[in-house]
Amino acid sequence: MSEHVTCKELVDFLDDYLEDRLEPPVRRRFEEHLDACPPCRVYLDGYRDTVRLTRSLCDDTDAGPPAAMPETLIRAILDSRRRS
Amino acid sequence: MLSLVDPSLATAEDERRLIAALRAGDDAAYETLVRTYAPRLFPVARRIVASDAEANDAVQDAFISAFKSIDRFSEESSLRTWLHRITVNAALMLLRSRRRRPEQRSIDELLPRFEANGHRVDTGGGWSTAAVEGLEREEKRRLLTRLLDELPDDSRTVLVLRDIEERGTAETAEVLGITPGAVKTRLHRARQALRTLLERELSE
Numbered sequence: 001m002s003e004h005v006t007c008k009e010l011v012d013f014l015d016d017y018l019e020d021r022l023e024p025p026v027r028r029r030f031e032e033h034l035d036a037c038p039p040c041r042v043y044l045d046g047y048r049d050t051v052r053l054t055r056s057l058c059d060d061t062d063a064g065p066p067a068a069m070p071e072t073l074i075r076a077i078l079d080s081r082r083r084s
Numbered sequence: 085m086l087s088l089v090d091p092s093l094a095t096a097e098d099e100r101r102l103i104a105a106l107r108a109g110d111d112a113a114y115e116t117l118v119r120t121y122a123p124r125l126f127p128v129a130r131r132i133v134a135s136d137a138e139a140n141d142a143v144q145d146a147f148i149s150a151f152k153s154i155d156r157f158s159e160e161s162s163l164r165t166w167l168h169r170i171t172v173n174a175a176l177m178l179l180r181s182r183r184r185r186p187e188q189r190s191i192d193e194l195l196p197r198f199e200a201n202g203h204r205v206d207t208g209g210g211w212s213t214a215a216v217e218g219l220e221r222e223e224k225r226r227l228l229t230r231l232l233d234e235l236p237d238d239s240r241t242v243l244v245l246r247d248i249e250e251r252g253t254a255e256t257a258e259v260l261g262i263t264p265g266a267v268k269t270r271l272h273r274a275r276q277a278l279r280t281l282l283e284r285e286l287s288e
């Protein structure tokens with residue numbers, strides 16, 4: 001990475017930035033770019049929200065009213081056991 | 085018949101009794117198991133296979149393999165966790181055996197574009213974080229399922245395994261038969277694509 005981080009480099013290394021895997025000097029250049037580039041800040045915020053949204057749905061098997069399963073499917077599953 | 089209408093309320097003792105009854109071949113116990121868990125496993129499969137009909141098939145496949153291996157179920161895990169894992173595997177297997185959506189769009193169309201000098205070309209307006217956080221859990225789930233369907237299979241599966249199922253990079257690589265480097269690249273592209281889809285959705 002050169003002296004200045006470009007918008008493309010910022011996006012390419014976004015996961016490393018968010019997971020704090022960048023060397024301190026590189027991280028500083030990242031933050032300089034963010035300070036100077038509002039569109040990249042908007043991009044970063046949206047990316048972070050996106051990851052947060054998907055993560056919030058992990059393991060939702062207990063959550064909310066479960067989907068209604070067709071009775072035919074329930075019967076088919078139970079029948080498959082009796083057949084085997 | 086044992087009642088486990090809400091598995092999160094079942095005690096360890098309820099679960100031990102249910103497992104013992106399953107191992108003894110008790111029909112009522114099997115019925116309880118299927119009625120309790122099938123509806124909860126459906127969304128897990130649905131995120132991977134991208135159609136309701138295939139998700140039903142995956143849930144059925146999952147139970148068939150669970151029935152065969154109930155004797156090997158280790159009580160260190162919970163039934164819910166065990167069935168969840170089996171369902172993810174069944175859905176991935178189904179997807180692999182039915183790879184037939186040749187018309188899938190390329191993910192490139194959903195990635196940000198840059199000029200030759202690395203400068204950003206198109207910038208969307210983003211959205212307010214509150215707009216996402218204001219959604220009910222069920223609305224979030226439906227929105228995300230719908231947007232995930234728009235991603236190509238290989239991107240969607242990586243995103244689901246890493247960000248929703250919270251599997252590690254190495255495990256995801258092994259399950260999908262790709263390298264850890266490919267997992268990281270695909271995850272990054274899939275997150276960017278999903279971000280674009282979310283932006284289109286929320287800025288309308």
Ligand SMILES: [Zn+2]
Binds near residue numbers: 006010037039
């Ligand atoms: Zn920028």
